[in-house]
Amino acid sequence: MRESARAWIDAVASAFTELPGTEPAESGEDGPIGWPGYDEARTRAAERTGEPESVVCGVGKVGRTEAVLVSFEFSFLGGSLGGRTGLRIERAFARARELGAPVVSLIATGGSRMQEGMRALTQLQRLARAAALTGKAGVPQVAVLRDPTTGGGWATLGAGADVTLALAGAQVGFAGSRVRPEGEPAAYTAEGQLESGHVDQVVELARLREALERWLRLLTTPAPEAVPPPPALGSVDVPRTGWDAVRRARDPRRPRAMSYLDSYFDWREDISGDRCGGVDAGVVCGFGWRDGAAVAYATQCGTPTRPAGFRTAARLVRLADRLGIPVLTLVDTPGAANDADAERAGVGPAIAELFAAVAGATVPVTTLVIGEGGSGGALAFAAPERTWVTPDSYFSVTSPEAAASILKRADEEVPETADRLRLRPQDLVGLGIARGIVGPAR
Template sequence: MPESARALLGEVTTAFTAFTVSAPPVASVGDGPIRWPGYDVALERARARTGEDESVVCGVGKVGETEAVLIAFEFGFLGGSIGGGTGSRLRAAFERARELGVPVVSLIATGGSRMQEGMRALTQLQHIAGEMALTRAAGLAQVAVLCGPVTGGGWATLGAGADVTLALPGTQVGFAGSRVRPRGDDAAYTAEGQFAGGQVDQVVGEGELRGTLERWLRVLTTPAGAVPPPAALGAGKVPATGWAAVTAARARTRPRATSYVDHYFDWWQEVRGDRCGGVDRGVLCGFGLRDGAAAAFAAQCGTPTRPAGFRTAARLVRLADRLRVPVLTLIDTPGAANDGEAERAGAGPAIAELFSAVAAATVPMTSLVIGEGGSGGALAFAAPGRLWATPDSYFSVTSPEAAASILKRGDDEIAATADQLRLRPQDLVDLGIARGIVGPER
C-alpha cells in the first residue's frame, strides 16, 4: 500500500490537479453531527499527520492519454473513513466527471463509514450510490483499484459497484472489517480470495498499476464501429455430412476461443466473474483493442457453460452496451451444464439473463460459431441476424446423441440423425440462420 493518497496519484498519473470542496455546514456545537467526544481533536490530529483536510483527495488528471477524474483515499486520515466531508467531495468528483464526460478512477483504502459521525456518515453511502448511478446513466466508465484495506461501505459502493475492479496483491477486501468478522477464513477477505470468487477482475502486480490502468481506460473509452467476424483459423473446407461436421467441431486440434481472441485483438483485458461469487473458466470475457479501437468479447471455450459463465457474459454485454462498445461473441459449447450443481446455481435464470442482455443491447453485435453450437446454451451467446460460422463448426437444436435418445433411436442411427438435423455450416446459411461461412485470413 502506498504511503499516501498523493503518492499513489503520482504513481498512476502524468498530470493531476486537485480540487477542494467545502463540506456543508452541520448543525452541531463541536465534535461533529452527533457530538462524539474528542472528534474535533481527532480531526486536527489527522490533518496534522497527513497534511490533508479530509480522507479523500479528488481531482482531474491524465492516465496515459486518457483524461479522468481520480479519487484517492488517504488511509492515514482516520482510516480513510467516509464522513460527511468525504461524501461531499465524492459527489463533487462524480459531478465533475459528468461535466467533462470522462471516466472515474477510484483508488480505495478505507475502513468504511466514520463511526464518530454515526448515521450521518452511513447515509453517505446512499449519496455515493446515487452519484454512481447517474454516472452509469451518462455512459461513463468507472474503474476501482483496491489499494488496501477496503472494507465496509467503501467496498460495497465504490469498490464492488465499479464497472471494472482491480486490486493490489495482498489487499484486505471484504464487507466485514478485521475486528468484527468471524475468525478462521482470512483468505476470503483478501484481493486474491475476491479474485477467486469473481468479485475482482484482476490482481495487479507491483509496478504494473499505471500501465494496467492506461490499458483499461483506453479500451473502455475508444469504441469501434461494428466489428467483422474473425477469419477461420482451422479447417478451410466445409463438411460433407452432418456427422463429419460434428466430428470436426469436436476435434481436439481445432483452434479454441483463446486463439481466436489473441489473433483478433492487438491486446485485451479480461472481465472476470459474475459478481455473484462465481467464475466459469469455460467462458472468456473482456475488452480488446483492434486497429486502434476497442471492442468487447464474450467467448465460450468448448466446455459446458455454467451459470456463472452466462452471468459473466451478460455483465459484459450490458457494460459494453452502456459504454457504446461493440461486442463480438464466439460460440463453442456442447451445451449448458446440466448437472445438479448447475441447476442449484440457477442455470435457467442465468441463461435467461444473457438472452435478455443480448436482446436489449443497442450496440452492434457480431457472433461466430467456432466449434460446437449446442442448443440454447450456445444460442444465448448468438446475436440475432449477425451470426457467422467457421467451416469446422456446427449448430443444432440439440446434440445428435440427445436427439437419437429422445426419438428412441439406437447408437447406430446417431450419424444419420446428425444429417437430418441440418446442423452443418452450409445448412445454417441455407436456413437463413447464419449470414455466411468465414474463410481463412488472406
C-alpha cells in the same frame, strides 16, 4: 504500500489538479452526533496528513486519458467515510459527468466513520447515487482496491465499479478485520475475491499504472461500427455430412477461442466473474484493441457453460452497451452445464439473463460459431441476424446424441440423426440461421 493519497495519485497519473470546493460548516461540537473528542481527532488527523478530509479528488492524466481521480487517505481516520467525504466524492463524480471523463477510485478505507453514526452510513446512498448517475451518463468507472478496502467503500465504489482491480495481497471484504468471524482469512483477500468472481484482476503494484492506462483506453475508445467476424483458422472445406460436421467440431486439434482472440486483437484485457460468487473458466470476457479502437468480447472455450459464465457474459454485454462498444461473441460449447450444481446455481435464469442482454443491446453484436453450437447454451451467446460460422463448426437444437435419446432412437442411429438435424455450416446458411461461412485470412 501504505502511502499517502497524493502519492498514489502521483503513482498512476500526471498533471493532477485538485478539485476546488469547501466543506459546509457543521453546527454543534464534535460532529453531527456530538461524539466526544471527534473534533480533536479530526484536527490531529489533519495535522498528521496535511489533508482536511479522508479523500483527495481531482483531474489528471492516466496515460493518454483524462480522468477524475478519487484517492483515499488511510492515515486520516482510517480512510473512513463521513459526511464531508461523501460530499467530496459526489462532487468528483459530478465533475466526471461534466467532462465525460472516466472515474478512477484509489480506495483504502475501513468503512463508515463511527463518530458520525447514521450520518456516516447514509453516505453510502450518496455514493451509490453518484455512481448510478455517472453510469447512466455512459462514463466508465474503474476501482483500484488498495490495502485495506472494507465496509461501505468496498460495497459501493469498489464492488460497484465497471472494472475492479485489486492490488496483490490487499485485504478486501465487507467485514473488516475487527468484526469478522474467525476462520477462512483467504476469503477476505484480493485473491479470494478474484476466485469468488468479485474482482476482475489482481494486479502487482509495478504494473498498476500500465494496467490503468490500458483499461482507460479500452473503455473510452469504442470502435465506430459493427466489427467483422474473425477469419477461419481451421478447415477451409465444408463437411460432407452432419456427423462429419460434429466430429470435426469435436476434434481436439481444431483452433479454439484463445487462438481466435489472439489473432483478432492487438492486445486485450479480461474481466472476471459474475459478481454473484461465481467464475466459469470456460468463458472468457473482456475488451480488446483492434484497428485503433476497442471491441468487447464474450467467448466460450469448448466446455459446458456454467451459470457464472452466462452471467459474466451478460455483465460484459450490458457494460459494453452502456459504453457504446461493439461486441464480438464466439460460440463453442456442447451445451449448458446440466448437473445438479448448475441447476441449484440457476442455469436457467442465467441463460435468460444473457438472452435479454443480447436482445436488448443497442450496440452491434457480431457472432462467430467456431466449434460446437449445442442448443440454448450456445444460442444465448449468438446475435440474431449477425451470426457467421466456420467450416469446422455445427449449430443444433441439441447434440445428436441427446436428440436420438429424446426421440428414443438407438445409439447406432446417432450419425443419421446428425444428418437429419441439418446442423452443418452450409445448412445453417441455407436455413437463414447464419449469414455466411467465413474463410481464411487473406
